[in-house]
Amino acid sequence: MATDNVVASLVSEQAVVVPGSRFSVALQLDIRDGWHTYWRNPGDSGQATAIAWTLPDSVSAGEIQWPFPERQYVGPVANYGYHGTAMHLVDMQLAADWPIGEPVVLAAEANWLVCEEECIPERASLRFEIPTGAQANIDPNQTAKFEQTRATLPRTLAIESAYQYAETGDQLRFEFSPAQELIQAESLAYFPFEWGFVSAPAEQQVVIDSEFVSITTQKGDLRFSTPMGGVLVINDPDGGQRAYEVVSSPGPLGASPPVTPLVGETSSLSLGVALLLALAGGVILNLMPCVFPVLFIKALSLMSHANDSAQHARQHGLAYTVGVLASFVVLGVLLITLKAAGEQIGWGFQLQSPLFVSLVALVLFVLALSLSGFVEIGTRLMGLGSNLANQAGYRGSFFTGVLAVVVATPCTAPFMGPAVGFAVTQPAPVTIAVLLALGLGLALPYLVLSWVPAWTRWLPKPGVWMQRVQQFLAFPMYATAVWLVWVLGQQVGINGVLALLMVFVLTALTIWLWQVSSGEWNAWRMLGRFAAVLIIGGIVFLFTLLVQGDAGQATQNMGADESELSKEYVVFDAEQLSQLQAQGTPVFVNMTAAWCITCLANEKVALSSAELRDYFTEHGIVYMKGDWTNQDAAITEYLASFGRNSVPLYVYYPPGDGAARVLPQLLTVATVIEYIERQKVATEPPVL
Template sequence: MNTVIACLRLLSVTFVLFASLLEAATVEYGPVQRDHIEVELIAEHDSARPGEPLRVGLRLLPDPGWHTYWKNPGDSGLPTLLHWDLPDGMVAGKINWPYPERLPVAHMVNYGYEGEHLLPVTLDVPQELVPGTELELVVSAEWLVCEVVCIPGDATLGIKVPVSADPPAAVPTWSGLFAWADKRRPQAVEWPARFSTESGQLSARVRLDESVTSADWQFFTAAENLVDHPAEAFITQDNGWLQLAMPLSPFFVGAPERLELVLVDTSGGRAYSVLAEPGELGTMDDAVPTEPALLLILLMALVGGVLLNLMPCVFPVLSIKALSVVSGAGHERAHGLAYTAGVVASFALLAAILLGLRAGGEAIGWGFQLQSPWFVGILAYLLFALGLALSGVFEPGARLMGVGQQLTTAGGLRGSFFTGVLACVVASPCTAPLMGTALGVAVLLPWPQAMGVFLALGLGLALPMLVISFSPTLARLLPKPGPWMETFKQAMAFPLYLAVVWLLWVLARQTDANGVAAVLAGMVVLAFALWLTGRPDRNGWMAPVRHVAIVASLVFAVAALGAAVRMESETAAPVQAGWEPYTAERLAALRVDPDRAVLVNMTADWCVTCLVNERVALNTEAVRQAMADHDVVYLKGDWTRRDPKITEYLAEFGRNGVPLYVLYPHNGDEPRVLPQVLTPGLVVQAMERLQ
């Protein structure tokens, strides 16, 4: 290393000498010929007026087939550099880069200009300049001009511009070139825009101005080393939003703090420059996502939580709990707070698990816990047991239920807390179908906001009880406890049984008829065990027998569930309208068929994004029509239960979650992976490009 440093030092001395020689380079006026390019410093007007900006520019005219580079040169190349030497008081702005052309070279892509082009710069002309004098403007320019091979060039160019008080006149020779540069100059706009570099791609979302109606877009990123230039870019315009995506460069190191996107409206011939902020794209709505939007989401979550109290799986438990709270003497507030703490803590825990999994890269949505047959089965048992308790089959000794007088004791506070936990647990099957999508949004939010949504939901669930416990007036409005409560309690068992039926239906989808039968048998045994707990022992020897029977029954119930979980249902997927179940064999057969293209959709029932995509894009008439028009066979793989074959397929594409959409062309060429969020336009467009 020391030798290297020594050599570098020696080098730098040589270079300083060399550089000073360069500075003495003579200034050349007018067009200058270099290898494969002609360059010239030109001014837009024939004179400069004191106090008014003056536009000049470097004119470059490469040989046919040769090009120079944009500020982001792409896979290779270098942007043209300008160093100004100006009279005192004059300041040069940056190059107003015209948007470039995409120039493919072998399997790489550069961004630059072919043919005559201009790099315009605006100069500030001081007020103090005296008319009648002459300005001498000098620039040293360095460029790289390439065909396939590249030749670096430089020149020190000058131009003399007279200072005049008269209005300057445009130089006719250059008006076309300045007009060309103006037409290609991106207009700086402040449209809301976000970008993200997650999961191996640049994705961006831009809210278009209402005046912009184009549907043909092209985009360039000013940041080097960000996107994989040769890769295909996805651009779609949907409802005033522009969505962009492009795989990241293999040499991607980190995202810029702000990303300049140059958007070119190819049909309207206009270009815009947008600065995008890094952030989650999912949170962008009609306006820039700000506090009001978040507040609204939080408010909706709170209201949703309150509504949860009316759900068939929650109401029976809570209504009775409410009545017992008000019937209790004193400590109501403490109980209300303990209960709230229980609910909110449980929601926080669930949210933490969910967000943790999300951070770990799992593609999950709310309701993920229902993916586990164990969870569903235990929940079915629990709700069934609660129902039996309400029906009076047994008197629960457990404080969990809290239907009793324990509340009046301080120790009952723990009971209230766990009632809160229970409320969250029993609420969860109801939240899944009703609030799944809403919570799906929460999952897309940055984690503090997402946690906020869950907490708001929990608070909403706890709110009615909290209010009752804090307001004696409200509590008095509730009916007085009395014999009617027993009737009410028993009636409340029925909604619970209905909730159990729903859970068994979910379970049936995860296992099969045998599995459901096993769990039903488990429920009967569970009922037997619970019934036994309430039986008096007539003989001394009966007690141990009864206890053994209870334990044995409970063990059997759990074992039955275990057996059910192991029963994998055969995917009974009848060929539905438009799609066939995915198998590797079917895909292989279709790929060699030159008349058919294939769309593979890997999905799962618990994946909210998947369901949304199917609803808004894949199952639309436009997409069905496109499939028919382009002979696309639609294969659907269901990952609702873990399926090693599908896991393997996902892994081939570097994924460990769904959704995944892959489009295979007719000719057996490399497949294309579609974005994770689909629009009908995007899918149709992808299919149109197949041929």
């Protein structure tokens, strides 16, 4: 049967078969030039070919016998598959009581994915008859084809092997005993049976010695602690190829020398790809809920300056961009310094500090008061001054960029997670470069608008209405401050919330006293300023309480809710997760934090819905949740195992194989259910 890209057929090695015998047939795919199909583990993308047989009761079919694959690169990703002609051998067993002379009818539904730059799922309904007789007869037209295919099937290599991570934590090394078949090889390549344990595009460093044979490569997104199977492909000096099936078990390595850390092009992400992902993630970060309040400020500022000179608009755009980039450099230096000191931290780490959360909440509260017109401060800070030539206006744009970074750090946008995860495992210059790319993406929309004056013509003209808009835009700032108060409550308990709310009240009182006592220097002004200073002292005292934190109270408060929530999810525990995997239980893991607005939005829209919880219950899926609101080394380690350094992270472990699949960072109920259903189809064995 011919499709647009593949000619599919069932072929048999024998022209005549004998009842009671075993014989071989094959699904033959003749693939269009430049296109390819996939191996049992397709690599970074793709889908393995599958066969669903319809057979007589007296005939049984074995599993597909997979020839060793080739690595196919498509941009930054790599797949495992075949080009030209792909033969998928299957052994058939015919019952001894089959009547001689009655042909055996084999029918199959074959499904495959064929790709060039685009991928097309194809299928074929195939039927084949094999005559039966008293004596078997080989089909000479098929003999050579079947022999060549069998030569590419992995053989058994009876050697012991072991694997472990390299010291850098992102490498995987396989070591094999010095079997003669391996020592004579010119080069080796390893293809794992299961997806996710080994990075498909990463370079493989091979050492062949009389004392050991080892392969070092980049680990994939998944952790594992059980034996793992794969195929070793041997490239001989004479140009021939052989393949051996090996099973690697956990254990200490032997005589292998220290491995040079894999960086740059040998990582699962190259620096160039990481920079592009960071840039795209930064642009999308402007659309995330946590950045909306600052987007309002920037929009208001842009409308205020729509009729000013192009030079001044560009200078404000540059000042804002410098503020964003400088903030990312500071974040990068802090990340590098703290990780060098042994701290387990990640993206958004500063919001794990109650003091930082309190300070940001206070700043947003004061800025909201300013936008509402209750106080006469903060307009220059936010870049709302009318005179673009005023130096303070540029400072305002700079600090608006700083504020954008502060409120953006709780979020992780699409493309951003892998880039940040890559950055924190690299040397300091690479880490800073990736974070600068992320910052440039965050600043890019406003920078482009400021440098293309023609675009501002589409904005409304300034007028009295802008005062009303300014007052309205205070409410997102109030809402963000309220959310941060709630975050603080998750960290330090109700006493911390009370302390911060008192700080809000005392700050507003201090500002009011300072303003009403302005004017000539007199007794009332002295009294007002003295009272303001005393109140500031009270604010400092309350902040010392917040720094100490009432962790016990927070734990107690959250524990009261935990008894109810425990009916809906299991608190993350790495050991329990491993046990559930070993039992073949499907698990959905949600890594979240109270300060992550993206996480909270996903939980509200999808993960807390009755429909999804009912779906989990119906399919026996354990919902496991990890809370990264405060520092947690176990969760940090789990995130790092997926090359991530931030939340949210959503992982699904299908039943049986336990191989983890990472979901998108923006969820709906339909997205989660559809993804799980796709994985169920992908992991189910072919119907035989």
